[in-house]
Amino acid sequence: MGSEDSFTESTWGLGIHDAHCHPTDTMPKAGAIPTMKAKSLTIMGTRQSDLPLVASLARDYPEKIVPSFGYHPWFSYLIYDDTRSGGEREVDKNEHYLSVLTGTPTKDLISALPAPRKLSSVVTELRSHLETFPKALVGEIGMDRGFRIPFPDNAGAEGHAVYVPGDTEDGKRLTSHRVSMDHQKKIFVAQLKLAGELNRAVSVHGVQCHGALFDIFRELWRGHEVEVESRKEMKRRRRRAKGGAEGHEYLPDIEGSGDSDDDEFDEEVGKRQEKKQEYTPKPYPPRICLHSFSAPVQTLQQYLNPPSPKTRYPSRVFFSFSSTINARPEKGHMEKIMETVKGVPEGRVLVESDLHTAGEDMDAALEGAVRVIAGIKGMGIDECVKVLGENWREFVFGDV
Template sequence: MSISQDASQDGDAFPWDLGVYDAHCHPTDTMASIASIPAMKTTTLTAMATRGEDQKLVQQTAESLNGDEDSTREERIVPAFGWHPWFSHQILDDTQTDSPQQKDAHYTAVLAPSPSEDPEFIKRLPQPKLLSTLIAETRERLKRFPNALVGEVGLDKSFRLPGAWTQQDLDNRDEEITPGSREGRRLSPYKVKIYHQRLVLKAQLQLAGEMQRAVSVHSVQSHGAVLEVLKELWKGHERIVLSRREREKLQDAEGALSEDEEEDENRREKQTTTTNNSKLENAQQPLPFPPRICMHSYSGPIEPIRQFLQKSNPSDVYFSFSAVINFSGLSARKVSDVIKALPAERILIESDLHIAGAQMDQLLEDAARQICEVRGWELREGVQQLADNWRRFVFG
C-alpha cells in the first residue's frame, strides 16, 4: 500500500489546492496519454525533450494544452528542450572544423569501444545532426516559449547504446510509444565517450546562459564531471563571499563600529553575496552559464551537494526527487540523509514518468509525502514549500 493510501485512510488529505508541480517528466513518450493531462490533479508538468523524435512533440503539446487552458490558471505544460546524453552520439560537432566528419568517422570517434569493425552497427545508426543546427533549433524554441527550460541534458558514464532491432522486437513493439528510445532491446557494448557528452552538454548550458533559462540535468556516475563543466563556465563569474576572518579584518581596519554602523555593516554583509550576481544580470553580454540548475532524481552522496551549493557559485542549484528512483530499494535510506542536508528552498519533486495521468499524480503525491516525513514538515507546509521552490526554479 502506498504512503498516500495510508494517509488518506487516516484523514490526512493531500493539499492539491496549494499547487503541485512535476519538475521533470516525459509525457510525450506516450502520446496517447496526453489527453489525460487536463483531468490531472497536478498543476503543471515540466515536460522534457531528449532526442530528435520528441522535440516537436513537446512543443506541440505545450501549444495545445496551454492554449486551451483558462487564462486564470497556471499553464499545464512548461516545456523543456534539450538533447539527452543517451543520444549525444547522434550529434556531430561542427564548431571546431569547416569540414564535418562523415557518418562512419564520426561514430568511430565518439563511441567506445570503436565500432570500426562493426559496420552493420554503424549503418543502423541515424545520420548525425550538426551541433550548430541543434543549438539554433533549440534557441528558436526557447524564444517561442519565454518560460521554457533547457532539458533534459547531462552526462551518463554507465549508459550503453541499445543493439539492433530483432524481428521479435519489431513484432512486439508498442505503437503508442514515441520512437527513439531503447524499448526493451538488448544493450550493445558501446558507450558514448565522456569527452563528447561534455561537449554536447556544455554547448546547451551555454545556450541556457545566453537565454537565461533554467536547466534540468541528468547525471549518472557523473556528478563530479558535471561539476567540472559548470566550474569551467562559472570561472570568472563567481559571487564574492567574504569569510568571517576577512570581515573581522575590515572591522579592525575601520575601527570599532557604533551600533548603527554595525547594523549597516550587517546589511552590507547580506548584500555582498548578491552584488556580483546583480551585476551579471544587468550585463549586456550573455552569460555562459544558466541561472538555475536542477539535478534531477539526484541519487548521489552528500559531498557533491556541498560543492554544488557553495555560496560563490553564480548558479542556484536545486535537487529533485522521484518516488520510483529515489524512494525505493537501497536508495531510500541514502536519499533521506541527502534531503535532510539540503536547504529547504532547494528541494523539488518529480515523477520522471513516461506516461501522463493518474499514475503521475500518485507518484508526485508519494514523493511529496516522503519528503515531508523526512524533513519533519507538516503536509500543507511542505507542499507549499515545494510549490514555491518550483516557481522560483522555473521563473527565477
Template sequence: MDNSKLCDAHCHPHDDIENLDMLPNLKTGHITVMGVRQDDWDRVAEVTNACEPGRCVPSFGIHPWFLHRLMVDDDADPETHYDQVLTTKIASEKQDMIRALDPPFSRGEWVNNLKQRLVDYPQALVGEVGLDRAARLLPGGAIEWHGIKPTTVQTSIEHQMNVLRIQLLIAREFKRPVSVHCVQASGHLLQLLQELAPTKKKKETPPPLLRLCLHSFMGSAGSIPQFLKLKGYAIYVSFSVAICGRMDKKKLYDLMASIPEDRILIESDLNTPCGLDHAMEEITKWVGEARQWTIEKTIEQTYKNWRTFVGGIQK
C-alpha cells in the first residue's frame, strides 16, 4: 500500500501532547488537523508549522460541543446568555452549570480570532464545526470527555445553528472548505445550507462553490442526494473506522457505494498519532471493498478528491 498518498481528511493528533514527536514519522502522506476550540488553535498551528509544506493542513473552528461559550448577541450579559442557550429539564443542573462556566466570548472576539487564523494560514480550512443534538455538557463545563458522565444540560439547536451560520459565512468570505460534524441534525443542517445558498442575478458570475465535507458520516444513503443537489455547494462525504465502524457493515458499505466517485474521502478521526496509520489503511480497505475498487484505485481516487477538497495541494 502506498501510504504516501493516503490523505486523512479529518483528525486531531495534536490532542496527544506526549506523542507529538510521532507526527513526522507517520506513513500517512497528508493529515487535515482539526481545531475545535480557540484554546487548541495554537497547537494546530504549531503542528502545521512543524510539518513539511503541504503535508499538514490546519483547520480552525469551534466544535458544537463548545458553542455555549460563544455569544451571538453581545447585548446579553453572561448569565443571561447561558440561560438562553442552555437547555435541560433539570433546572438545578442548569443553574449549577451557569455558576461553573467561565464568561463567554463576545461575538467580536471569537469571530475576529477565527478570521485572523484564516489570514495567517491561507491554506487553512474552517473546521471542525457543525451541529450535535445528542451532546451534553460535562459537570462544571469540563472539556475532557473520557470516562466522565455528562449532565443533562445541552446547547440549544437554535444557538448551534446561529453559530454555525456565522462560521459558514466566514468560510464563504475567505473561500475556504469546511469540515462538518453532524449528529442527529441532518434536517437542520440541510435547512441551514439551503438558507445560505447564494443567489445570483442573470448575467452575474456565480460565486465559487463552498466545499463542505460531512465527516465520519453515519446518515442513511437515502439522505445523500438531498445534500448533493444543494446549489452553491460541493459536498464531500468522509468515512472513518473509529466512528463509522459502529454501523452495520452492510449499511455502511451501501452508504459508501452511494457516494459519487469524486466526492468520497477517508479519515481516521483519531486524537492521537498512535494507530493513525493503521486506521487509514483499514478505512482504505473498507472503501475499496464497498466500491469494488482495488487498493490502488481507492488510494488514487481519495488522494485526488482530498487535494480538490482542500484546495488543489499538489504535493
C-alpha cells in the first residue's frame, strides 16, 4: 500500500479535525487532550451542567479546542417557553410537563422532575458563553423523534440519565414519554436564531426527523434566498460595464469563469459575491453541520438542490460522518450510508468521533472515519485529510 493510502504520522501532521465530540462527559479523561494526535476537537455543550466544562477545556487548551454551546434536544423538556405572546410568563411546572411530554405523565413523575428553566434565561446564558468565545459554535442542538425521557431516579440533577459507556435504551432506564416535536422545535429555533444573530456555525442532531429538520431550515431561509448570476449573465454585465456610459462600474473577471456560456447555477460565484459583505444579523445560521448524517440520498438532495435555477439557500450546509455511529459494519450501517456519502460534494464533508472520552479511542475513531470517507470517495488518505481540513476550517470559521 503506497504512502497515499497509508495512515502515517505525517498524515496526522496534515491536521485531522474532529467536527463533533463530547469529552466533557468523561472529564477524568480530558487530561489526554493535549497528547492526542488530532489537530483539534470541536467539543459540544448539551446541557447546563457541561457548558462551564466546555468553557474550561477551551481555556485550558486554546490551540486544540473549539468550544460549542447549546442545549441538546434530549434536554429540551427541561426548558420552559416563556417567550410566547403576552410577554414573559412564569413557569407552571405541572402545566409545562403536561404540555411538552407525550402521553400523560403521572403526578409522581412530574413531582420528581426538576423545575424547568425559562427559555429566555437559557438564551441569555448561551449568548454570554458565545460572546466570551468569539469563535465558538452553537451546538449540539436539534430534534429527536425517538428519545424517551429517563426516570428521575436514573437521572442526574438535570433530569437526564447519566452517561454510562455501553448503556442501551432497553426500557429499564427510560419512561414511555417523549418530548413533543412542537416543543423541541421552539427550543431548536431559538438557538438557530441566536447563531444567526451572532454569525456562528451550528452542529445539529437529527434522529427520525430528517424531513422536519429540513422544513425548519427552509422556513428560516424563506425570503432570504441568495440570488446568483450565471456565468453568462455575469459576462454580459461585465461587457455592458466596460462599454457603457461613464460611471458604470467595471467588473473584473471572476477566476474560473472562462468563455463558457454555461447558464448553470454556480455556487462558487455566489460565495464570492457574498464573501466580503459586512455581516448583518440573520434569522438563520450561516453554516450548518448535520452531524452523524444518516438520511437517505433523497434528503441529501433537498439540501444540495437550489430552490430555483438562479438562487441558492443562504446557509452553507456540511455533512459529518463517524465510524462510531455511521459506519459500524456489525450494525450494517455501511451499506446504508455509502450512497449518501457518495452524494455529498467533497467540499461539504466532515469527520467526527462523536465520542465521550478523549484520548486514543477518539483518535482511532477519527482515523476510522477518514478511512471510510477516503474509501467511498476513491481518494488517497493524505488527499482526503487535506480536503477534510479545508472543509472544517470553512465550517468553523467561514470564509477567512
